[in-house]
Amino acid sequence: MTMQPWFTEAKLGVFVHWGIYAVDGVPESWSFFGGDLTREAYMKQLGGFTASRYRPEDWARLFARAGAKYAVLTTKHHDGVALWDTERTELSVAARTPAARDLVGPFAEALRRHDLRVGLYFSHSDWSHPDYPTVRPSSLHRPWVDNRFAMPAPGEEEPERWEHFLEHVHRGQIRELLSRYRPDLLWFDGAWERDERQWRMKELREEILERRPRTVLNGRMLGHGDYATPELGVPIVPPEGPWELCYTIGDAWGHQPRDTGHKSVTELIRVFTETVGHGGNLLLNTGPREDGTIAPEHADRLEGLGRWIRRHQEAVHPTERGMPYGHHYGPSMLSRDRRTLFLVCFDPPRRFVEVRGLQNAVRKISVLGTGEELGHRVVGGFPSRRVPGVVRVDAPTLCDPHATVLALELDGEIELYRGHGAG
Structure with missing residues (x-):
């Protein structure tokens, strides 16, 4: 697998966890999956998601000042809510929220205007689609995976519905992202709920690269990605090949008003230099509010990291x-x-x-x-x-x-x- 040179030279990216979960400030997807609130209560947030102050140009300028070379937006988390006007399901911010528009296209366009590479996060899991929880994997390697949002009860499998989901929704939405937004990077998540063969990961990789040969694929493809993706801590022994640490500014991924444990600029510089020194990239996460604004505490830390990088540019690039x-x-x-x-x-x-x-x-x-x-x-x-x-x-x-x-x-x-x- 040949890595695109831009990725290993980037050193810093910005991860953006944005979705309806920012309305009430609850954990993205996991809050209803784990039973902290009902799925109905979680989905009521659709009515409060406005994106009324979403200015992707401001995001792109901030990310560039932070020293980032790419950014990754959560186009669809495990909750199944798409941030673009997908033709594959009715569950999107364009169809079901006051935002009423595609939010991914303006993100990609703004990044490119500022010479930033475009990364799109997409969860393999979809805990809202009725055809998703229809087959069980050969082994459940995480105890909490056996959940009715994700799995059928033993003996109640419907393989034909799984094949419909896989082709029409899963592959269909990935094709939409590829054709509409031409991402430089696809950042997958959620693969743990099925085995490699059920996902057809080899075939998925081949199809993506046939459509867009220079697309970088992260490691959450069960052996068919381009690089490793540890999270929330610099590895003691770093991976041999290319890798990326995804890391939060606070403690949460999406916007949660109660999350006040923001890491200092000094802490973030320490993590950044440890990551780069070990040969990796830092993908530093921020979670915008439902209206599309980034919290000042997060913006200040991104700005501070960027000032340090500019003073020490020789040690970072290349x-x-x-x-x-x-x-x-x-x-x-x-x-x-x-x-x-x-x-x-x-x-x-x-x-x-x-x-x-x-x-x-x-x-x-x-x-x-x-x-x-x-x-x-x-x-x-x-x-x-x-x-x-x-x-x-x-x-x-x-x-x-x-x-x-x-x-x-x-x-x-x-x-x-x-x-x-x-x-």
Whole structure:
């Protein structure tokens, strides 16, 4: 599977969870699936979803200022409510809410005007369509999956209805998204409720790429996606190939007024640099209100992250995965030619910053954002056996309030020592 270069170079995307769940500020889809409220009460929110202040141009400008290169909109969550005027079901904001229009097209158009790639989230699951809960998977690998919104009772399967759903609704709506909006990325979710063969995932991938060959597909396709999608925490051991961390600014995905646990700009920069240093992208989530406005607390944090990225642009674009942890106490990134090493320091160094296992000589060290040049010395090592000493870099005079980045220019492409030392 060949990854499109733009994706691995992007580093930051914005995830947008927007739907009728923002009207009452309840968890998206899960609130009726888990029984916190009835499906009827959940669907009453259709009457309050207005999108009256939806300005996708403002969204796109904000995302660009945040340093994002793409954004992903939830076109249909597990509740089955489409944000576009789908011809496949009657359950859409265009047909059933005061918004009364397509919300996906303006999103895609605004992103492209600001040179942002278009990502569309689509849930395989549909807990509202009558033909969805008609077959059971070969095994239930999550206990809470056996729910009447998702599964028929044992012995009550109707395979012909499942085939109708799969072709007419599932594949039909994906075809609509592809033909109408030409997404650069399809971000799937909800695949856990059936097995790979029931979803026809291999065939789905082939059809998507036949229609739009350069579409990037996320990993939630049961083995047929292009990259891994961990969420809510930087992996201790990062995936080998391309990957993306989806992460919330607060604690919730969709807008919930009670969600006040907003992460600070410093926390988000830490997660961002740890992700990029491990070779991934950060997909940072915001949940707009029902009227289409983004909460000031979320906008402020996106703006703050963007200011930090602009000050430290060299360490972000274009760079690649840095050193494994242990060589430096923090994330690191490498320039594309692998001759400049960027060290991220979360805490202001008191006397020096250490780099261990660096075989290269260091030509110059400077602080991104201030340009201050720093001295260094090499301590210890066993040169005759090619065991390098520890590079100790003098502490900078001024440190960034969020995270300081040091640029080490090397005498060639980076070479690391990974042995146990000379005995």
